[in-house]
Amino acid sequence: MAAPDPGEPDRGRKVSIGFMALWLIVWCAAIFIAIWAFGGAAWSGDIGAAIFLVIWVIGACFGLASGIRRLVGLSMGEPVTKRRLRPNDWNDGMHLPERENRQEPDRGGDGR
Secondary structure, eight states: OOOOOTTSOOHHHHHHHHHHHHHHHHHHHHHHHHHHHHHHHHHHTOHHHHHHHHHHHHHHHHHHHHHHHHHHHHHTTOOOOOOOOOOOOOOOSOOOOOGGGSOOOOOOTTOO
């Protein structure tokens, strides 16, 4: 069996490329439907729907551009950078009792 070509994408990358391509096709179709609905709303004089659809299409175009960048990155073999989760600095003002002051829970038994 021959060694895999380092330039050839592995199976997971191929699935990711296929999914992104399919997602971009569906996303473009949704944008076209929204533009068509915008035309209908503008033609009928429904300003509220027209404004909503314009805002939605603008936001969808940003998502489309991001998806295209992602697809190009996957296709060219660029490494995927994982986002690091920031630690949660949650402080709600409650003071927990000190560890040495807490009593051990009664687990039953004879106390050994």
